[in-house]
Amino acid sequence: MKQPRAGTRSAVRSADYMAQTLRLLQERVHHVHKRSLNATDLLSRDDLEKLAEISGCSAQVALPQCRTTPNLDKYRTALQGTSVCNNINNPRQGASNTPFVCWLPAEYDDGIFLPKGKNQRFNNFLLPLVRQVSNNILSTLDAGVLNDREFTDMLTFFGQWNDHDLTFTPISPSIRSFSNGIDCDESCEQTEPCIPIPIPPGDPRLPTGPDSCIPAFRSAAVCGTGLSAFNFGGEPKREQINALTAFLDLGQVYGSEEKLALSLRDLSNDGGRLRVNTEFRDNGRELLPFSPLQVNMCATRGRVTNDINAREVPCFITGDTRADENIALTSVHTLFLREHNRLARGLKRIKPHWDSETLYQEARKIMGAYTQSFVFRDYLPHIVGDNEMRTRLGRYPGYNPRVNPSISNVFATAAFRFAHLSIQPFLSRLDANYRENNRFPSVLLYKAFFTPWRIVYEGGIDPLLRGLVGRPAKLNTQDHIMVDAVRERLFQFVMILGLDLGSLNMERGRDHGLPGYNAYRKLCSLSQPRNQAELARVLNNADLARRLLQLYGTADNIDVWMGGLSEPFVRGGRVGPLFACLIATQFQRIRQGDRLSSRQFLQG
Structure with a gap:
């Protein structure tokens, strides 16, 4: 997985430093006194304040001065790129590097921070291994995939694109255990921050045993939560960081932090444009610039093609670190880069007196209006269905400063991951007549992860964009849920072991302490099935209900x-009633809690 950007790394390091220090102190206290004490029993108030200062955590809770911010009501400026001061009265609401909100209290093994279900029973049952659930419920063969008769692959990848505007959960910046130095990539020992995914007996792909697992890492904790809560009088339960803003502001294009936003701009002229690639073009058109990072996880060409002499190209850089995850997503990023620069050039022609800053901000404002229109008018109705659009996402009522737009943990970690089930096992590449591209044919998805060289050397983005709009998405059905490209071969060419996206999703939910299915059904005023017959009615599938129980x-x-993903679709949508409720509620809050919404588009 990619490392978070610079500002996010700082926030993550601060939280981890605090948690690590207090954890070691707590272990020391317990060892000496043979009883459970708070680590802070050994520290004075001055010591605690100093620890907060040197860890960087104190900066995370300091309130900014909003009234002195230039253009506060006009643009999402460089500072506003973090969305600090979007809400004047609650300046950090919806800002980047702030906690996900919990719509329900988190459930941890120890009630504070230990991942859910590792050692404790819940409702008198041990939780099953996530890989076992993946094998028994999610597995499907490519031959069993059904095509969606209404929607194309663009629905899938626009969902990913949209998610990358709203949520990014950084993992611990360390890949080694805090207490004993164990490397989480090489060991199957359960030790902070490692949360290895055990392999169940008889696994069809992976060897079983104590030394066999899928490596995974805990999400970074928010300063002042979990073990460090008493430093700030914060939430005693561990919380996780959203590195992005909670607004439809195209942070994946422009960046969600000031330093990154500035680095993506072309400051060599007064055109207000974004930087482009200086080495390659796509049939004369612009490509994304290359990342300056020395570690290049996109050097996959030799491994994919089995050509040790193949020239590698670096990863591209955009406002979001995940732009290279697959070439369909990279193509959408490229399209939006070109559109910003097209708008900036057009504005320059009709407003030649505008300076670079004004051109950049005005083009960005138009782009922001685009994305809000796309999401609320063209995308969400096909996801959450007729009822939720009517009851929660109808006509825009206007900005409400009392609405908290911050992204919820269950939205980021569960509900908005529904589109993982609409992924096809391949990416289509079509020619100008929307037929299979003979020169650069469709490519298996697992061979398209972190492969920007395919765009540079294999026909650019046009064949991929035609494939997204000209070929169907996979239809999520209860007996053909997740294709092997992401369930068995995720990031195969850049990881030690191909990952299982389904297992990772469930493990992430347990790491975050998400309550179970019925708790969220209750939150959404839906029935809570208590036995197999009731679950079978909810799912309209007796066999699936039996296997789940x-x-x-x-x-x-x-x-x-x-x-949530097991439920049959709501009318007019592509999710079941639970996810329709959770997704629609989140977007309702995003829209009403954004002071800088483009109202004319949201009403249209």
């Missing part, structure tokens, strides 16, 4: 991601 024992324990 064989694993979980009770519907209360079903991982919310697993339960």
